[in-house]
Amino acid sequence: MYDGDIASVVISEDRIRARTIELAAELAQRYQPAPGKDPEEDLLLVGVLKGAMMFMTDLARALPIPTQMEFMAVSSYGSSTSSSGVGRILKDLDRDIADRDVLIVEDIIDSGLTLSWLVRNLEARNPRSLEICTLLRKPDAISMQVEVSHVGFDIPNDFVVGYGLEYDERYRDLPYIGLLDPKVYC
Numbered sequence: 001m002y003d004g005d006i007a008s009v010v011i012s013e014d015r016i017r018a019r020t021i022e023l024a025a026e027l028a029q030r031y032q033p034a035p036g037k038d039p040e041e042d043l044l045l046v047g048v049l050k051g052a053m054m055f056m057t058d059l060a061r062a063l064p065i066p067t068q069m070e071f072m073a074v075s076s077y078g079s080s081t082s083s084s085g086v087g088r089i090l091k092d093l094d095r096d097i098a099d100r101d102v103l104i105v106e107d108i109i110d111s112g113l114t115l116s117w118l119v120r121n122l123e124a125r126n127p128r129s130l131e132i133c134t135l136l137r138k139p140d141a142i143s144m145q146v147e148v149s150h151v152g153f154d155i156p157n158d159f160v161v162g163y164g165l166e167y168d169e170r171y172r173d174l175p176y177i178g179l180l181d182p183k184v185y186c
């Protein structure tokens with residue numbers, strides 16, 4: 001598939017699966033449900049479309065606690081392989097998150113612009129708690145003001161695709177994270 005476009009595998013399918021299980025165990029400790037609690041107290045996963053879809057669904061299935069799922073879509077500015085800023089909300093959450101435990105689920109934090117904007121936007125809706133779980137984090141994001149509590153992998157500053165991440169809407173369907181050969185976009 002995609003012959004010659006992927007220069008190398010950065011994170012294999014097996015490593016993604018193993019790390020997702022570890023993150024799920026970490027999150028289950030953090031959000032232990034109280035006995036007999038109200039469904040309104042279930043952890044609310046907020047996925048950022050479209051990139052986070054694979055990670056979000058695998059994470060939800062690995063989590064041994066009840067969760068509910070919501071999705072947001074935002075438009076971003078910028079070229080296709082460089083960092084962007086958020087333009088506007090294309091699809092908002094379908095419900096109120098006031099007094100809910102909310103976990104933003106992202107595929108990648110690169111410049112951190114998307115996430116910083118999203119945190120400000122969701123904080124204004126008064127959740128009970130707001131934390132972030134990202135599969136991938138690049139170096140620029142490590143110095144971000146926003147604390148990212150749960151990180152799958154810190155990766156170098158290269159453009160990667162697969163497992164939800166795209167270039168020109170392609171490669172999202174790869175089961176692993178791969179390095180896109182620069183010849184594809186140069």
Ligand SMILES: O=P(O)(O)OC[C@H]1O[C@H](OP(=O)(O)OP(=O)(O)O)[C@H](O)[C@@H]1O
Binds near residue numbers: 083109115
């Ligand atoms: O930290 P940043 O530099 O802001 O970049 C991170 C964002 O970029 C990607 O989304 P993209 O806009 O490519 O859309 P997609 O989720 O539909 O792939 C990714 O899913 C993050 O949301």
Ligand SMILES: Nc1nc2[nH]cnc2c(=O)[nH]1
Binds near residue numbers: 108109161166167
């Ligand atoms: N596909 C993809 N999208 C991104 N958005 C920000 N960084 C990246 C990246 O490395 N790959």
